[in-house]
Amino acid sequence: MQAAAPTNAYRILVVDDDADIVELLEYNLRKEGYEVASAPDGRKALEVAPQFNPDIILLDVMMPHLDGIAACRQLRELPKFKDTYIIFLTARAEEFSEVAAFEAGADDFIAKPIKPRALLSRLAAFVRRDKDPQQQQSETIEINGLTIDRTGFAVYQEGRKISLPKKEFELLAFLAATPYKVFGRDELLQNIWGNDVFVLARTVDVHVRKVREKVGEHHIQTIKGVGYKFNVD
Helix, strand or coil: CCCCCCCCCCEEEEECCCHHHHHHHHHHHHHCCCEEEEECCHHHHHHHHHHHCCCEEEEECCCCCCCHHHHHHHHHCCHHHCCCEEEEEECCCCHHHHHHHHHHCCCEEEECCCCHHHHHHHHHHHHHHHHCHHHHCCCEEEECCEEEECCCCEEEECCEEECCCHHHHHHHHHHHHCCCCCEEHHHHHHHHHCCCCCCCCHHHHHHHHHHHHHHCCCCEEEECCCEEEECCC
16 A cells, blocks of 8 residues: 655646656656646646646746746746746756756756656755755845845845845855855855756856846856855955
């Protein structure tokens, strides 16, 4: 007899036009106790997501009606999905596809063919980090007119609230916590995305650029050939 799923199971929405992949993922995810819903394309995902309220979305890139990149952008525009964990699933492993995915607001990127055990490992790592009390720190960082509230995952500049997706917030908060230290891209990848997530160093550059667009160019300083640091000057 199969064990009952835990009552606090994370909800996962699988979005892919390949029925075999959807069936494979649904089977493995439910076996691990996740609650699962599915959609065959991006347009349907936008209908299902508000009703299902997923904690995690597995999103294919190449789909009919509305591709994954466009669907991700539209999901991120909805307040309730601003911090939802979105992982792209795609056969297109070229760097430009990965950059486009992160530009749209993705948190992770997995190339097909999908290995269920590797995917489940990444999801488990996300759940551990999501439940880690170290990520719920109560202190507030205030530097250069910028206030970073770690408890509320909120950023304020001169009293004006700035909305940042989760990874952009974590990057800004991490750099601001040690303003005099320079961090290389690999170090930032390890601390923000973790060892269980494979992403390119270019991902850091994309996220830094997007944070700068929202909070101002001067807060994060580029140290050429090394990495980035939070600027206190």
